[in-house]
Amino acid sequence: MTLILNTWIFEADVQNGAKQEDLVDRVAALGADGIEVRREYFKDLESELPEVAKRATEHNLIVNYSVPDVLFEDNGSLNPKLGDYFKEGQILGLEKIKFNIGHFDKFTGDLKTAFSNLPLNEIQLNVENDQTQVSGTVVAIKTFLDAAHKAGLTGLGYVYDLGNWAFTGGDAVAAAKELAPYTHYIHLKNTTVDNGKLGTPDDLDTGIFDWRDLINILPSDQSYALEYPMDSDEKISNQIQLFKNEVGA
Template identity: 75%
Template structure:
């Protein structure tokens, strides 16, 4: 079991000017195995990417990258920025990079040929269910990954984001069952439904999802990430302990 802390956890610090590189040591002290940095949180890629990589190596931490962009554009073409994102990933020394699927339904190219230029043997590529009507559906993710596997791109995987199924009004349990075979990474956050108003919880045990039951439907030997804002390091430590006590880490 590998536990990652997504830097959304430190949202208030980032908004106050804390760089993600400065969070690396903090993540290590909290006892996590890695950090998932968010591309939208970087303000100076040239200086921050190598600094994150340096500090992660010093602390022996895994580095993953969340990119808030699609693989396939509205017309079905491959996103031209993907090459840039993978180059950034190489600087970071990534294990995994995460995107949203986008309009694979309009793709007319050759997956194996078109994806050959990406360093997939070095950086594992995953797609996540986001909070959009296009990329936040089981059918979109399953269709793309089934086609990718058929094309020999077997390293491509899926990030099961538990909380996002709440925001898209999807069936988190059915999604877990249908996408378990593709799941390489699990993002954990719960969602509070207050008379139809949905908000992200700061406690795995408070919200609409039975996260323990959902985890039983998913592979147990993959990466996990906590991904929800928390106010203090004490609270983060408490949530880490809650998770580790459950999975037996």
């Protein structure tokens, strides 16, 4: 079992000026196996990317990368920024990089050719169910990954994001069963509903989802990430222990 901490956990600290390079040290102290850095949290890519990589190497931590962008633009063309994102990933020494799919429904080219210039043999590319109908449904995800694997891009995978199914009205259990064969990474967070308003709690056991049932459906040999804001390292440690108690780590 590999447990990653997504830096959304430290949202309040980031808003108060904390850099992700400093969060690497905290993640290591908390006993996680790796850190998932968020591109939108970087203020100076040129200086911060190598520093994150340096500190992660010192602590022997895995680095994953969450990029808030799409693979396919509104007209169906491949996002021209993908090459730059992968170069950033190479600086970070990534294991995995994550995107949203975007408008694959409008793509008309050859997938293998389209992705041929990306270092997919170095960095694993995954897509996530986001909070949109374009990229966040089982049909959209499976259609893209079926096509990618048929084209020979068998390394492309899927990030199962539990909390996001509430935002698209999807069935989290049915999605887990349907997408389990493609799942390379699992983002855990719960969702609350208050007078019709959805929120993200700071506790896996609070909310509408039974995360224990879900992880029993999904592959047990893939990485997990906790991805929800928490206000103290004590709280984070408690949530790590809650998770580890369940998976027997």
